[in-house]
Amino acid sequence: MTVRRRRMHLAAHFPGVNSTTVWADPRSRSQIEFSSFEHLARTAERGLFDFFFLAEGLRLREHKGRIHDLDVVGRPESLTVLNALAGVTEHLGLAATVNATFNEPYELARRLATLDHLSGGRAAWNVVTSSDAFTGENFRRGGFLDRADRYTRAAEFIEVARELWDSGDSDGVFRPFAHRGQHFDIAGEFGVPRSPQGHPVVIQAGDSDEGREFAAATADVVFTRHGTLEAGRSFYADVKRRLARYGRTADDLKIMPGVTVVLGDTAAEAQERAAGIRRQQVSPQNAILALEQVWGADLSSYDPDGPLPDFDPVPDSGISQGRTRRGDTVAIAEKWRALSREKGLSIRQTVIEASARQSFIGTPEAVAAELEEFVTRDAADGFILVPHLTLGGLDEFVDRVVPLLQERGAFRTEYRGATLRSHLGLSDPAGRG
Template sequence: MTVRARNSHKEIHLAAHFPGVNSTTVWADPRSRSQIAFSSFEHLARTAERGLFDFFFLAEGLRLREHKGRIHDLDVVGRPESLTLLNALAAVTERIGLAATVNATFNEPYELARRLATLDHLSGGRAAWNVVTSSDAFTGENFRRGGYLDRADRYTRAAEFVAVARELWDSWTPDGLSRPFAHRDQHFDIAGEFTVPRSPQGHPVVIQAGDSGEGREFAARAADVIFTRHGTLEDGRAFYADVKARLAKYGRSADDLKIMPGVTVVLGDTAAEAQERAAEIRRQQVSPQNAILAVEQIWGTDLSSYDPDGPFPDFDPEPDPSLTQGRTRRGDSVATAEKWRALSRQKGLSIRQTVIEASGRQSFIGTPEAVAAELETFVRQDAADGFVLVPHLTPGGLDEFVDRVVPLLQERGAFRTEYRGATLRSHLGLTEPGGKG
């Protein structure tokens, strides 16, 4: 399939990610507020809607992470259940989409399809489901099925799960007729009648987050949006071309799947001021304690006796999966350790300084004008269709972007000046799926 040629008139899509519990959030900032209070979610969602964003996005945490047998400090505030929160937010917002991350491994199609269809009705067609999977037995201990699902099976179950949910949503016709459903396959054997009539946008929007070959293929087959972590122009263009090229085999066009990397933005009145602000944010994100914790996760051993302002261990990692529980592990620990030590030697950096430089999260740093131009370049050059902004502050982390960058994007003709429809599908430029016969 040929990916659409570069287009200077492509409109940028924007979404807001509630920072939640992770190493992006700066807890020590006096402007940081509760991760549980409804007012925090309401503020961020309303700010995103004021900025005409496509959707507001919540992550999911099904178990508190542990490190060395203790609850991970970043998880002590917990994380509320997404769909409950979004139903409440539907009452205090009007147009912005409401996206919940819900695990396809530890839920059942009938129940989840019903909850999502309910949100879609209550919000007037603004619901979205970010499909995630898990092969983590540690998380699975919270559920009856436990860690039964082999890693190789998680995407086959997820694909079947999404297909069943869509069968349920399509069991009601657009004119209000209900028909029995029946699905019998590898993972699900269910039959009956769905209780919720067809929702305002036909199906809630399906989002997928994943970078593996299986994840890309799943997105090409079943998703409307893919949430990625590719932050550079070169990596973004390669990912974009690869995923868009997979769509044709499923009878889909390039416009049927929106690619939206998660990004952070740091603004300043000058480029130098923005860089200094970004550096200070990284110092706050990577405290001395968090620097040692990051290295422990790579080395697989207790390094609490090491000085975060000192050198790295001189021995190679021996990965211990039980040291940190509930955290997704990426890459080869030995290769990462050598990369970090080489960076430390080359630049004369301490453990903490190296972790700050190696795990930097700011994607766009500069004046509002420079950031607006760079965002537009990414979309115009087919490195993304838009962006999911992940602020470092709760709940006011989007205020400056909405006030200073969005108007510039609008002046450039790169972003909407008003919502042109009522549903999330209309915001994203996605067609409504047709009902069955």
């Protein structure tokens, strides 16, 4: 079998609102103090990563009318944090998740162009959409879009932003812009000179057919959750195949799955550490919470160490609001029951087994080899690491795995360009839009 040898790309995701983060660990630190963001960003830059990635939360999730246990009270606005990080980093790309449903093109294009100037060409925008009326209550015009409209608005949003970024030059000479479309009808002058990258890098996440097509048409990077080699190869081939219809090549779009890594001096030690992390991530209380999201009912009387409910879920019960478990809950429940029966698992054990997050577990040498295999076998162009600890969760990977990747010739040994586009090997956007 012939494999292509390519250098991988690496990025870091700030851990936060998800079941990956271990809140109870004594080493866990603040989600809002600048020192937390600074430490992870500096670590990522020490590891020569391409970019640092912040998520966005526009409303605190709720479960049974109370703040969700895995949410955090206090989520700083991403672009504000990244503007501050631009002053304490030199090379690292700075990626903000910003919702295309609840923002407007002129304002966001201006903020992203500003970050690109302040950082010397390191800005990126992770485009997300929403059809969530619960989140939309925080915004005007009824606050939300039908699911059928969210990608059409996002596509037009990106189109308008690129028109704005292209309307000025680096000398501060601007051409008036005018856009008349389904979702936006604006005209005027942009007012921010063309930024070092021309266009900030656009990142997208979405696994539906509509999401894959959107990525092929508009994105520079895809953030995916396909964690196995075969699933990654299938997704990679499908999305890359779609690029040609938009006049793009395979190198114009980087596919980077979000992954977790657990290391040990031996394979057995790594597996033991991974199991311990999963037990921390899924406490008895959080096991019941996860079960309630699937079954759509109050299950607080159930024993986490006991059996799963013997009744079917209540679809669309509204027990959780915001970003919660989606999909066919009846099918999920049946899958969990089958898993529980097959392995003799309790509620907590089933949730741990069914929602396992560790993607790569092993010695540093084994993990480095497996990461490289994903890239050489066209399952990924690189990876976005999602550590389980806020503050120090990335250090061990940078100290123990990155040097091995460099020895294998699989990862850079220095930054060779000044912009995020140069780190990612993306072409100049001149004329694109």
